[in-house]
Amino acid sequence: MKAGFLEKLIERLGRIGPEEVQNYFLRLAQEKGFLETVFNAIQEGIIVTDSKGRITYLNDAACSLFGIDAGDSIGKRLDERVRGLDWESLTQSGGPVSRDMEIFYPANRFINFYIVPLVIEDRESGTGIGDSSVPGSSASGEATADKPTSATSVTERVGHAMILRDITESRRTERQTIESERLNALTLLAAGVAHEIGNPLNSLNIHLQLMERQARKFDGAARDELQESIDVARSEIARLDSIVTQFLRAIRPTRPQLRPENINVVVQEAVRFFASQIEERDIVVEQELRSDLPLIQVDRDQMKQAFYNVIKNSLEAMKRRGILRIRTDMDDSHVFIKFVDTGGGMSAENLSRVFEPYFTTKPSGTGLGLLIVRRIVREHGGELSIESKEGKGLTLTIRLPYIDKRVRMLEAGDHQEKIESKA
DSSP states (O other): OOTTHHHHHHHHGGGSOHHHHHHHHHHHHHHHHHHHHHHHHSSSEEEEEETTSBEEEEOHHHHHHHTOOHHHHTTSBHHHHSTTOOHHHHHTTSSOEEEEEEEOSSSOEEEEEEEEEEEEEEEEEOTTSSOTTSTTBOTTSOBOTTSOOOEEEEEEEEEEEEEEEEOHHHHHHHHHHHHHHHHHHHHHHHHHHHHHHHHHHHHHHHHHHHHHHHHTTSOHHHHHHHHHHHHHHHHHHHHHHHHHHHHHHHHSOOOOOOEEEOHHHHHHHHHHHTHHHHHHTTOEEEEEEOTTOOOEEEOHHHHHHHHHHHHHHHHHHHOSSOEEEEEEEEOSSEEEEEEEEOSOOOOHHHHTTTTSTTOOSSTTOOSOHHHHHHHHHHHTTOEEEEEEOTTSOEEEEEEEEOSOOOOOOOOHHHHHHHHHHHO
């Protein structure tokens, strides 16, 4: 809108009748309501601010994305309503800016910000322009033919308009592709390392057998002492071989052998495995296991391994005298197993990286535990989610389907409608 339009309109109000004024304002109100209806109907969020970053308009989609209320937000600075938004860096360029950001409230999502400055053109008048008091100018602000005219246009930034697009699904698909590539590379690396370790282990076993034969030639205490050292070395070799084997199974799990299982029993067996650590650390484990859960198709050993990793992480996070709550429940299509601990929790930054290979916050951690858990859960058609705040513990939820998702045959009419719509 050109600057001066409203001023000229106001100047003419004296020559306009009351009914015409009322009609003008009704039309303005109708157009405003129409635009708001359109903006609220689209899925993209829209926010308009003034030059100081104060919100002047936002639609329903923007409110939903950030979990804010329109009535409470109008007139407030955008970076006050959306914590962590760097308003200065987004607007300092003076031109359109496109940036991606991750939000954690009211849900963990990825948002694309497209910000464009709003400017108005201020037409500055030269001789005889826009001033009815100057001789030679008409009432409409047009110069007479005998007066030369000159004018310049100056633009003024009055605010910013933002379009917000939810790109969560595309980012997650991209992440899954990257994670899959990383995991494949990791699998190849693990297989190579296991092969390189396996050869020396076999060699050590052969030499221990030779040493054991030589030890038989000794008498008394010397033979017993040498045999004890051989037994210790052989035990450690077996343990190392077992670790390598388990690592390969974890990072490259075999196809699940699905059988109907009571998930409560699998949970209880996993908890019993850590009984000595739980007692030693003085940790309380509260189990709230729903008794009427249906049997679900799972690989018992793989799912138990997933529970092992989750419980192990919780015990290490709590160290001593914590509480681990394990709850099982169900909805219309899934059984879910929820693990809630009272440990130190995780920051938002660490939470976003928790499934990266080798990322760990523990001094002696491998950074593979949760990656393995998620892979096992996904192999079972399930979902895994984590919620945490630093200093306030962590909640990990595993959702496993118990209803077969079968295909649904469409009626011939539905198929025909789809063909016609594509045409």
